[in-house]
Amino acid sequence: MDKLLEVKDLVVKFALRTGTLTALNGINFSLLPGERMGLVGESGAGKSVAGFSIINLISKPGFIAGGEVIFEGEDISKYNFEQMRSIRGNKISMIFQDPMMTLNPVLTIGTQMTETLLAHKQMSKEEATEIAIECLKKVYIPSPETRLKQYPHEFSGGMRQRIVIAISLLTTPKLIIADEPTTALDVTIQAEIMDLLLELCIKEKMGLILITHDLGVVSQTTQKIAVMYAGRIVEKGKTLDIITNPKHPYTQGLIKALPQTHKKGEKLYQIPGIMPNLNQIPSGCPFHPRCTFKKDICSQIEPSLKSVDKGEVACHLYA
Amino acid sequence: MFAFIVRRFLQAVFVMLVISLIGFSIQHQIGDPVRDLVGISVSKKEREALREKLGLNDPFFIQYGRFLKKALHGDLGRSFFYKKPAVDVILSKAPATLELVFVTSILVIVFSIPLGIYCAIFPKKFLSRLIMGASVVGVSIPVFLTAIMLIYIFSVKLGVMPSFGRGELVHIGGYWYSGLFTWDGLKHLVMPSIALTSIMLPLFVRLIRAEMMEVLESEYIRFAWAKGLKPKRIWFVHAFKNTLLPVITVGGVQLGTLIAFTILTESVFQWQGLGFLFVEAVERADTTLLVSYLIFVGFVFVLINTLVDIIYGLVNPMVRITGKK
Numbered sequence: 001m002d003k004l005l006e007v008k009d010l011v012v013k014f015a016l017r018t019g020t021l022t023a024l025n026g027i028n029f030s031l032l033p034g035e036r037m038g039l040v041g042e043s044g045a046g047k048s049v050a051g052f053s054i055i056n057l058i059s060k061p062g063f064i065a066g067g068e069v070i071f072e073g074e075d076i077s078k079y080n081f082e083q084m085r086s087i088r089g090n091k092i093s094m095i096f097q098d099p100m101m102t103l104n105p106v107l108t109i110g111t112q113m114t115e116t117l118l119a120h121k122q123m124s125k126e127e128a129t130e131i132a133i134e135c136l137k138k139v140y141i142p143s144p145e146t147r148l149k150q151y152p153h154e155f156s157g158g159m160r161q162r163i164v165i166a167i168s169l170l171t172t173p174k175l176i177i178a179d180e181p182t183t184a185l186d187v188t189i190q191a192e193i194m195d196l197l198l199e200l201c202i203k204e205k206m207g208l209i210l211i212t213h214d215l216g217v218v219s220q221t222t223q224k225i226a227v228m229y230a231g232r233i234v235e236k237g238k239t240l241d242i243i244t245n246p247k248h249p250y251t252q253g254l255i256k257a258l259p260q261t262h263k264k265g266e267k268l269y270q271i272p273g274i275m276p277n278l279n280q281i282p283s284g285c286p287f288h289p290r291c292t293f294k295k296d297i298c299s300q301i302e303p304s305l306k307s308v309d310k311g312e313v314a315c316h317l318y319a
Numbered sequence: 320m321f322a323f324i325v326r327r328f329l330q331a332v333f334v335m336l337v338i339s340l341i342g343f344s345i346q347h348q349i350g351d352p353v354r355d356l357v358g359i360s361v362s363k364k365e366r367e368a369l370r371e372k373l374g375l376n377d378p379f380f381i382q383y384g385r386f387l388k389k390a391l392h393g394d395l396g397r398s399f400f401y402k403k404p405a406v407d408v409i410l411s412k413a414p415a416t417l418e419l420v421f422v423t424s425i426l427v428i429v430f431s432i433p434l435g436i437y438c439a440i441f442p443k444k445f446l447s448r449l450i451m452g453a454s455v456v457g458v459s460i461p462v463f464l465t466a467i468m469l470i471y472i473f474s475v476k477l478g479v480m481p482s483f484g485r486g487e488l489v490h491i492g493g494y495w496y497s498g499l500f501t502w503d504g505l506k507h508l509v510m511p512s513i514a515l516t517s518i519m520l521p522l523f524v525r526l527i528r529a530e531m532m533e534v535l536e537s538e539y540i541r542f543a544w545a546k547g548l549k550p551k552r553i554w555f556v557h558a559f560k561n562t563l564l565p566v567i568t569v570g571g572v573q574l575g576t577l578i579a580f581t582i583l584t585e586s587v588f589q590w591q592g593l594g595f596l597f598v599e600a601v602e603r604a605d606t607t608l609l610v611s612y613l614i615f616v617g618f619v620f621v622l623i624n625t626l627v628d629i630i631y632g633l634v635n636p637m638v639r640i641t642g643k644k
């Protein structure tokens with residue numbers, strides 16, 4: 001099958017006053033149509049930057065410094081603004097972290113839904129409203145006709161995220177990039193929203209890139225996982241393989257730190273140390289100062305991704 | 320929304336009470352109604368009798384009550400200099416100032432919105448830097464200096480513009496003599512309103528730019544880009560509508576600044592409006608007129624701020640529904 005998305009050696013930098021910061025150091029991954037992938041890692045690993053760089057919407061001093069983003073056979077990273085605009089919200093939709101901040105407070109839900117359709121498709125306002133109502137039904141918002149006339153503050157957090165999901169469905173995209181879609185929500189609603197997202201992705205055959213630091217969520221939703229550390233992908237593989245048999249010491253640490261795997265009475269495990277700032281990444285393997293298995297070579301040579309079993313790992317332990 | 324309007328109205332009444340109390344206190348302390356009535360050529364004994372008759376020896380709050388009651392009937396006392404009710408004097412001067420403020424406001428609105436938006440969207444462009452630089456110069460040159468420079472260049476040197484007064488007026492009705500309907504009247508309006516605009520426009524350009532830039536950084540704007548909307552829609556609908564809210568609020572407050580600057584502008588251009596009247600009243604120690612001016616300006620200020628809040632409520636759905644902010 002042809003790949004839906006292929007990210008090749010993508011490099012993203014931030015032009016800061018203090019110098020250029022490399023936030024993505026040549027990452028590679030690909031997605032088949034309808035496939036769901038989790039992008040996991042600690043805070044600051046570059047997950048959001050990776051997600052946003054696909055539609056070239058990196059926040060301000062950031063820019064794509066190299067590599068390719070091949071979507072449906074075309075390198076969209078080289079697209080001009082108007083070409084990229086026709087992809088955004090049309091073939092690739094995004095779901096943001098905090099639904100309280102994502103919707104414009106002074107526009108009605110209806111406006112914020114129909115405008116997306118009108119920006120991409122030749123249709124009347126009435127037709128757009130029809131589709132908006134359809135999509136609100138898909139995310140189980142009751143009485144969508146009246147809800148369309150309301151403003152974001154008239155909805156709860158969970159409802160707002162449903163609306164954001166409905167917006168992402170409007171144009172029947174091929175790919176949804178969801179950046180921590182449940183972190184800002186109440187724990188009780190988190191599962192509900194994830195189930196909804198999963199159900200819709202399967203029903204509408206949409207690909208999904210799920211960005212999260214929660215391996216637990218990823219394990220129930222996605223078919224494969226890419227683990228990020230300090231702007232690099234350090235391990236890739238099938239979700240089941242990675243959860244049951246993690247190769248990279250960092251991935252092992254992440255799984256050990258899951259609340260689900262920890263035994264009652266024991267202290268919750270934490271990977272020792274913190275992730276380095278991107279401007280002071282240690283030589284060799286960026287993870288080596290925190291690694292319990294480190295060898296001499298780890299501080300000297302940076303390991304590259306190599307096939308191990310069915311997955312890929314960047315670690316000298318498997319050389 | 321109705322509850323919101325009622326509450327705003329009650330607040331306005333309260334503020335007006337405070338203003339009237341302050342105004343009355345000033346009059347009570349430094350004014351001398353007896354002098355205002357009979358001048359200084361009357362004996363001390365007769366004056367004392369008159370004081371008693373006028374109730375000027377009554378306790379403060381009884382006098383204040385009387386003052387308030389009269390004020391509600393539109394009577395703020397008589398101007399010592401004009402020998403007319405102070406309210407009449409003020410109403411006859413108000414149109415001049417209102418017309419000046421009106422023309423200035425239009426100039427400010429028409430120019431500040433596009434300039435502010437442009438500078439917010441393209442902060443790095445040369446034109447934006449030029450506008451921002453000019454605005455710093457604009458706010459830092461005192462308004463009377465701008466006014467004098469305008470007079471020097473266009474009236475004294477080039478002789479193309481009138482340097483003082485309102486020019487030919489048309490009687491509209493009541494106290495209203497307007498300069499907006501004659502070529503001469505409009506010509507006289509040009510320089511005073513430019514002087515006033517020179518100080519208000521930079522304030523608003525900077526305000527709109529700052530608010531808009533903040534809005535452009537927000538998550539919902541980023542989401543709007545992610546939805547693939549056209550830039551014009553993001554700037555003028557998504558961002559500008561949110562910029563408007565704080566600008567409306569601050570705009571109401573800036574009215575105070577505008578009033579202060581009308582006093583200066585009117586003095587330089589001998590513009591027969593309220594600001595000019597105020598300076599005159601101070602010079603002539605016309606306390607009643609002075610206090611009437613304070614109360615009138617306070618009233619206009621409160622009125623406009625209340626209207627601004629209600630407009631804010633109409634723009635902001637959050638207030639519209641809940642009546643809170």
Ligand SMILES: Nc1ncnc2c1ncn2[C@@H]1O[C@H](COP(=O)(O)OP(=O)(O)OP(=O)(O)O)[C@@H](O)[C@H]1O
Nearest residue numbers: 014023042043044045046047048049050059060278
């Ligand atoms: N606007 C920016 N300016 C400068 N540097 C940035 C900016 N955005 C991101 N970065 C850099 O990129 C790194 C990765 O950021 P990113 O937001 O992708 O992390 P993340 O993995 O999504 O973390 P989180 O779980 O906290 O969302 C940050 O550590 C930061 O150094």
Ligand SMILES: [Mg+2]
Nearest residue numbers: 047048049179
């Ligand atoms: Mg993030």
